[in-house]
Amino acid sequence: MPSDAPSAHAGALDPAQSAAVSAAIERLRDLPGALLPILHAVQAELGFVPPAAHEPIAAALNLSRADVHGVVTFYHDFRSAPPGEHVLKVCRAEACQAMGCAQLERHVEQRTGVAKLHGTTADGKLTVEPVYCLGNCALSPSVQLDGRVFGRVTPARLDALLAAAQRGAKGGRS
Secondary structure (H helix, E strand, O other): OOOOOOOOOOOOOOHHHHHHHHHHHHHHOOOOOOHHHHHHHHHHHHOOOOHHHHHHHHHHHOOOHHHHHHHHHHOOOOOOOOOOOEEEEEEOOHHHHHOOHHHHHHHHHHHHOOHHHOEEOOOOOEEEEEEOOOOOHHHOOOEEEOOEEEOOOOHHHHHHHHHHHHHOOOOOOO
């Protein structure tokens, strides 16, 4: 008999994950449309939404696991696995495309080994993700590194930003 969502690989939540999921559910379950706020809260706390979190969230909201899984996999911002130590989002919106983000994308792929701007480096230091607008169109092409947006990013500037992030620096001006 088919399940209503893929869960064979979901595993179990560790105690910290379980506590974060429970806290998000308890705090937000009564909001209209509570699923997205709960998912955002879990990801803000853990860095990702563990597949094993789908079941308790679904049960709390009277949804199926498939409903929760569908939302997590539909929205590009949600991760189902822990991110790397640093997260780089490369804007692929029209303004950034017009200003040369394709060259930047190729550079990111060559430098990191992460194909199609989606994944984590083998050493777990960097997660690379595409994003479809950072709201920084006047300064295209743009990236977001560890939550900070940077504009007019060239391959050389990206290398400097990544090096600064690895050293623990704030990355300079945006």
